[in-house]
Amino acid sequence: xxxxxxxxxxxxxxxxxxxxxxxxxxxxxxxxxxxxxxxxxxxxxxxxxxxxxxxxxxxxxxxxxxxxxxxxxxxxxxxxxxxxxxxxxxxxxxxxxxxxxxxxxxxxxxxxxxxxxxxxxxxxxxxxxxxxxxxxxxxxxxxxxxxxxxxxxxxxxxxxxxxxxxxxxxxxxxxxxxxxxxxxxxxxxxxxxxxxxxxxxxxxxxxxxxxxxxxxxxxxxxxxxxxxxxxxxxxxxxxxxxxxxxxxxxxxxxxxxxxxxxxxxxxxxxxxxxxxxxxxxxxxxxxxxxxxxxx
Amino acid sequence: xxxxxxxxxxxxxxxxxxxxxxxxxxxxxxxxxxxxxxxxxxxxxxxxxxxxxxxxxxxxxxxxxxxxxxxxxxxxxxxxxxxxxxxxxxxxxxxxxxxxxxxxxxxxxxxxxxxxxxxxxxxxxxxxxxxxxxxxxxxxxxxxxxxxxxxxxxxxxxxxxxxxxxxxxxxxxxxxxxxxxxxxxxxxxxxxxxxxxxxxxxxxxxxxxxxxxxxxxxxxxxxxxxxxxxxxxxxxxxxxxxxxxxxxxxxxxxxxxxxxxxxxxxxxxxxxxxxxxxxxxxxxxxxxxxxxxxx
DNA sequence: GATATGCATCAATTCTGGTGATAATCCATG
DNA sequence: CATGGATTATCACCAGAATTGATGCATATC
Numbered sequence: 139x140x141x142x143x144x145x146x147x148x149x150x151x152x153x154x155x156x157x158x159x160x161x162x163x164x165x166x167x168x169x170x171x172x173x174x175x176x177x178x179x180x181x182x183x184x185x186x187x188x189x190x191x192x193x194x195x196x197x198x199x200x201x202x203x204x205x206x207x208x209x210x211x212x213x214x215x216x217x218x219x220x221x222x223x224x225x226x227x228x229x230x231x232x233x234x235x236x237x238x239x240x241x242x243x244x245x246x247x248x249x250x251x252x253x254x255x256x257x258x259x260x261x262x263x264x265x266x267x268x269x270x271x272x273x274x275x276x277x278x279x280x281x282x283x284x285x286x287x288x289x290x291x292x293x294x295x296x297x298x299x300x301x302x303x304x305x306x307x308x309x310x311x312x313x314x315x316x317x318x319x320x321x322x323x324x325x326x327x328x329x330x331x332x333x334x335x336x337x338x339x340x341x342x343x344x345x346x347x348x349x350x351x352x353x354x355x356x357x358x359x360x361x362x363x364x365x366x367x368x369x370x371x372x373x374x375x376x377x378x379x380x381x382x383x384x385x386x387x388x389x390x391x392x393x394x395x396x397x398x399x400x401x402x403x404x405x406x407x408x409x410x411x412x413x414x415x416x417x418x419x420x421x422x423x424x425x426x427x428x429x430x431x432x433x
Numbered sequence: 434x435x436x437x438x439x440x441x442x443x444x445x446x447x448x449x450x451x452x453x454x455x456x457x458x459x460x461x462x463x464x465x466x467x468x469x470x471x472x473x474x475x476x477x478x479x480x481x482x483x484x485x486x487x488x489x490x491x492x493x494x495x496x497x498x499x500x501x502x503x504x505x506x507x508x509x510x511x512x513x514x515x516x517x518x519x520x521x522x523x524x525x526x527x528x529x530x531x532x533x534x535x536x537x538x539x540x541x542x543x544x545x546x547x548x549x550x551x552x553x554x555x556x557x558x559x560x561x562x563x564x565x566x567x568x569x570x571x572x573x574x575x576x577x578x579x580x581x582x583x584x585x586x587x588x589x590x591x592x593x594x595x596x597x598x599x600x601x602x603x604x605x606x607x608x609x610x611x612x613x614x615x616x617x618x619x620x621x622x623x624x625x626x627x628x629x630x631x632x633x634x635x636x637x638x639x640x641x642x643x644x645x646x647x648x649x650x651x652x653x654x655x656x657x658x659x660x661x662x663x664x665x666x667x668x669x670x671x672x673x674x675x676x677x678x679x680x681x682x683x684x685x686x687x688x689x690x691x692x693x694x695x696x697x698x699x700x701x702x703x704x705x706x707x708x709x710x711x712x713x714x715x716x717x718x719x720x721x722x723x724x725x726x727x728x
Numbered sequence: 729g730a731t732a733t734g735c736a737t738c739a740a741t742t743c744t745g746g747t748g749a750t751a752a753t754c755c756a757t758g
Numbered sequence: 759c760a761t762g763g764a765t766t767a768t769c770a771c772c773a774g775a776a777t778t779g780a781t782g783c784a785t786a787t788c
Contacts, residue, residue, distance in 0.1 A: 140463045143445055143512050146438040147776095161735060168435045174777050176736060181776090186519050193735070195786065201552050202519045209515035213508050217438050220504035224481050224497045257496050440745095456766060469746050471767060476745085488766070490755060730788090737782070744775080752767070758760090 146217060148182040149210035151175050152190060156207055159197050223255060230258040231409035236271040236283040239352065240328045244374055245284065248420045252413055259409040268329055275400045281410040284417065286329050287396030294400040297421040300371035302330055302392035304382040310364030313387045319348030319366040321357040330395065334369045337390035371395065397421060441512060443477040444505035446470050447485060451502055454492050518550060525553040526704035531566040531578040532558065534647065535623045539669055540579065543715045547708055554704040563624055570695045576705040579712065581624050582691030589695040592716040595666035597625055597687035599677040605659030608682045614643030614661040616652040625690065629664045632685035666690065692716060
């Protein structure tokens, strides 16, 4: 009738037993009597209808025990995380975060998660050029800055590196227009776009800033309508846009860009540290997809 | 002293309340009395030191309640999965799986997971050419087959599509040798390699089967030693090998390949269905990385 | 074979958590 | 503003589950 649930304390004991390889030590660790541990496991095994621990001179999990162990660990982790999250929603404070204008559309998910998790924290976002942000963060005017990596600006943690690509609407011929119509943030506001225009100049391809705006929507519309092209990294790409192949379009290849985080000097407040951790967690690229090799 | 754990039954009730928007209905659903539900939530809220449910004409979770809800759901999911996994390790039976020879190095992780999860199941792996496997599976001689997609062999579920790439050891010059030394499975054994040699022939590039073996190690060694090149998809790639850029090396571009699964006609046994699900889960490509768009 | 160590079991006790009845609340109506 | 209906909170009581400490049993150690 009701989905049967296991006793988390018993799972906790199971984990402790297999970690310490001893009922007795698990009991000490968890502040139970040895018999309590023994009974908990007995009940757990009865509930699951199978033996979980192979008793002997050395304790080993059975296959079922190994299955259970992984899930038990994860459940206990979630248990602590739940407690912490609930407790943290009391955390108050203030975080000042800086990012280039074009990141304002890259991070909102993460900022939403943060705002949800720490509803009492005031988050103040400032948008400036990357190098200005690096100075601001060094001066302690803001706590954190997400910037495109400046080769000459040391410090900061690299979060990810992504290729920069030409982007347009599927099927659009905007990239064949002469001069090339670009949707741009205002001059000097966006380094990606500076990189792009410099490469166009280098190959002698004419271009014009067909759409210039600080507002995201005002730039997105002409691109998805096929009236202009722009540049973005693959992970910034949405469903309505596609990467334009450089060979097929004759557009110049674009460099890779680094995305890095800078922290202001001194000890950050708790809220700022949590935001920093969250940004690292959500932006850091994951490892290589495959692990095996085939000839 | 001991990491405090929450009562899973209380979390179960929390979820039920927020799902049904009513203490009373949650009680009916879980076969508790209404007062039991009320007290469970009271205890849970006391334990966490915060209100989880905002009482009123309509019940709504507080921010803390929302935090808790997600984790609670996940913990309950793990709870059921744990029970099922433990129960499933009693599942016996037999599964006959077919795959091309070159997949024998693509799937072992998944097969290990399967063997661990269903230790009583006999798994029999047969390696043949893809089209032979499609016939075998249609004839019911094997239960499942993982094959490279045959345009003319309908049926089957496509699991993923990957580009085929030239692969060599980093820094090696093997790709500049004339004729091109290839590490190959025996002729007609591997369709990837047939695709490769046909493309070489098409552009008039001479090649020779420098290393031919059914054994993985015997092929892997010469490639990572820089003595030959071979072809693979990126996810088959290991740390010791790298993709050779087609433009830089003058090697012909290779097609994309589809990896598909065929099931034999008729109702599969439980074990076979589970293996099929696992293969789909582990091989199916995940969605696009990003969701937002930037101009 | 004696001893030590560690898990299982048992009986007694504690105490958690459920039930049913009832009180308190909240909202919708008249 | 009062009343009725529905929903949640509280209370007293009880059942049974979990813990404990003592003891039994098995296995390793010397």
